[in-house]
Amino acid sequence: MPQDADFTTFVSLVDVSEPNVQNIQELASVWGQVRQELDDIGAEVRDSYAVLGEVDFIVIFEAEDMDTAFKSDVVLERHGLRVQTMEVTPTEHFAALVEDP
Numbered sequence: 001m002p003q004d005a006d007f008t009t010f011v012s013l014v015d016v017s018e019p020n021v022q023n024i025q026e027l028a029s030v031w032g033q034v035r036q037e038l039d040d041i042g043a044e045v046r047d048s049y050a051v052l053g054e055v056d057f058i059v060i061f062e063a064e065d066m067d068t069a070f071k072s073d074v075v076l077e078r079h080g081l082r083v084q085t086m087e088v089t090p091t092e093h094f095a096a097l098v099e100d101p
Contacts, residue, residue: 007062014057015082043072
């Protein structure tokens, strides 16, 4: 899926909380499958990071609409992950939105 102005960027905070996914090596081995499932529903993963902190991973993806973002959560949750997804916008775009007219 090519990057397109019609696509929105989302960030998912992912927590590995399910007992059946406590083995991080297992999660690493299925990550390719997860990415493929996201691609199949029209979500393109731009980046993913392991995190030291309150969440275990951050997944940055683009989707055409909110429905696809919801489906992305379902894909991740199906693999035993707890997910919180947020729409994000580049800081430069945000700055332009809040400038005084």
